[in-house]
Amino acid sequence: MKKKISILAVSALASLALSVLPTAAHAVAPTCATANFVTSCQGATSDGALYAMSVPANFNGTLVLYSHGYRYPVDIPAGIPLVGGYKVVKVPEPAPSAAVAKYLLGKGFAIAGSGFAVEGWNADSGIKTDTELIATFKAQFPTTTKVVAWGSSLGGFITQGLAEQHPDLISAAAPMCTVAGSVEGELTMAADVLWGMKTFFDPTIKGHNYSAGAAGYGEAMGDLVKVFTVLGKLQAGVASGAWPDTAGAAGTALAAIPSRSALLLVGLMSGLPTQSMHFDATSGPGPKNSASYTSFALAASPALAVLENIANAAVLGVLATYDVEQQAGGAVIDNSKTDYAARIESEAVSNNAALSGNTAIGGMLSFLNPANPAAPRWTADPAAVTKMRALASHTGKINVPTIALANVADPAVPAGNVQWLADRYAEQYAHAKGVAMATFSKTGTYTAVRKSFLAVWSVPPTIYTKFTNTGAPDTSGPAANGTGHCGYTDKQLMAIVDLATNAAATGKLMSGGPLYTVIRKAGGLSIDPEFRAPLLKFYNEQ
């Protein structure tokens, strides 16, 4: 365990290298230039969002509009691990990668995307910006016939919101690694992680109810430092089971239980995956029959996966909580009635060994009991909750052919978000079939209901953890397929956008052999209709 886990910053920070226009307080008409058979335009929408458009000489009439993911709404001081020195940026992002942009332009599609007017949780303004951007694009390029909307993470949320609110504007949608439903599900997961880290490992973590203004900003930054510090101590104690010296009452009461088991419990009760970028929760060092292989696979790997996942989602969790609380005017998450024992009932079976058995599980859950004064629960400000719930949310209605892509082991926006959409669509489809059958009974005419939603899962391989010659885990390599937040390959992104543009052109989802061919060629994707990602805990409790 000597090697430190390399923790990658969330991909939301990545952006195409585009020139930055000055922030505008009102719409700035596009200024365009043509080079290498591509006309590139830049401007700003009326809310000040900078945008970029690129249109190839052989434009086929379809615009592919991209919405980028969550960008932190505040600058981050240099001393913060992983993301220190981040500055708020508003550069437009017309595609998820340069290669995908080139691919689309090469096929005759136009691309466009903005940097949005505000950063942070901006779904309402993002939908508005996208709506205006479509109109601006059509005005500039009147031969436009169709629009495909796609986006990543929060951009996926905006994409689905756009499809729900303005189905007349778009012909197909592809939300990827998307938040779905409302921001509340994501914030609940973040709060569960932060509350668990605070309760077990460092009671000085604030985790929620950040003060207004500069004081709250300082509290959030302080939490980031504390969370990463605790994670480092937990990582150091994975093999020995030692608790961090910051653990307080839990460290004493639960000292007989390895700290890695408590860490895993935090992950399970929050709904985090037990596979991460570098830990498969399945393999260990040495020969398969060796004790080291089994004990690492059983006891250490799931905990290290949760540790890596928390590390990759911590910044987003803290800052999104801070961000939405600032927008809502107070604490928005209430776990005073959360039944954490019920939450982990089924997960505890699969992870029983890593949790150190039922007796240890019972001990840890007992510590988390609301009656324990050492584990105070959080309550929300009702007025703030009302404001939060007034932010843009989804009904889950599918109005246009939609392809949703998710990493099965996404630590920041779990695949359960896409499952939520899939479940809503299953209800919609069943209802439509019922109506069709009722019509048939009355009229004798049956009109088949066409499926309009496809969930595509990026699946981690079974075994992928690497080890050094000394048997320590080696996290220096790339993340495994299906893990991390959004990090899809260009091939996978191209497959998704191919499906979306095809749907826009034909009015229906691709199916049968052609669909399976696209999926197979992309690599690492599955469309198994019986696969179910676990829903976010928030949705399980609705």
Added chain:
Amino acid sequence: MFALRRTKRGVLASATLAVSALALSAIPAQAFSVHAETGVTATQIKLGITIPLTGSAAPGYSKIPSAMQAYFNYVNDNGGVYGRKISLVVKDDAYLPTLAVAKTNELILKDKVFAVVGALGTANNKAVAKSVNLGRRGIPDLFLNTGYSGFADAKKYPTTFSLFPSYIMEAKIMGQYIKENFAGKKLGLIYQDDDFGTDALVGFKQAGVKFDVSVPYASGSQSAQSAQGWIGKLKAAGAEVVVMFGVTTASGAALATAAAMAYKAQWILGSVGGDATTLKAVGVPAYVLTGAMGASFLPAPTDTTDEYVKFFQGINTKYNGDAVFDNNVLVAMNTAMMTVQALRAGGKNLTHASVMSALENSGSSFASASLSPINYASGVHVGYSGYWFGTYNSAGELKPNGGAYSVYTTDSGAGAIVKSTFKRPALPANGLPTN
């Protein structure tokens, strides 16, 4: 990767049929030819199993797949099941739930098996049920190698059929035996600290047995080092009778360590961790096992007077490389024989539904080596329900107490424990079912 479930032609056909079928509801379903189920061809039935071939639980259990295939090969050499030969795709799950899920997915999506048969482990099977969702997929999950009582819930696990008596039943019956034979003794218990062990705790409570000292261990943590802690606790508490409710490697660690620490007690081994040859293989000297007691629902694998045992020993010699014939081999071949009967009962037009329906309707009458009755019925997916007790002799053979098998049966609830009058069906001629 997921692959096509239907041919392009099939997709087109189903689209067309969607409308026309509505108008044809009056025509009996039998009038249509039944399409081949996944994993079934004119010449083959493909089955799958996940089981630990490596890792902490592999010793003993790793013998199961080859023994199952041995019996299948015998049946295949004698015409198969309605002309179809049975093949068994084996996946190593190392007794890791996460790996069991991945490997079961492979069996279904890549290997396209007709059914999963004999998958081992409580936690593994629960993880698979949740993540792979065999029930939702309608895929038969037959004759699990676990006695976890929860799998009796046919609504929650609609395609799952347990074979073993539940661990609750085992503990109830064992508990009564302890009360009748060891009254007044100080009692100790070592148990796997998961749903497997929890079942045991429920059963002992039902039986009214209270242990003076209980030692839980987390699955996978069993080792000589951890066993020193277990034995230390038992010794300190003065336990005179110790029940071991864990996997064989845990039993082995406990027995060997007890011997090394000169701790003497009357050991009672649960059926999961009581296979003598495996205990020897993991380093338990025969003298340590001598005098320990054990429970089983099958005849002793050394009992050559039993027609099933004798027959399976012959299969083992000819088709299984003459492996050491122990309880694992016997369990495996018995499971394979049950499987063949289930497939036959499913009919020539074999489907998932036909197999499961047949098990509910006629599974209770299948030929089986078990000395316990089979309880399958409509909505009842639990097979056996009884145990007999015996004592290991110096050769490591489990000999029935009193010289003859006395089987006691019960349920997983508050039902009484009764001496069984079950008369086992005779071995089918040449060991080939004709049901």
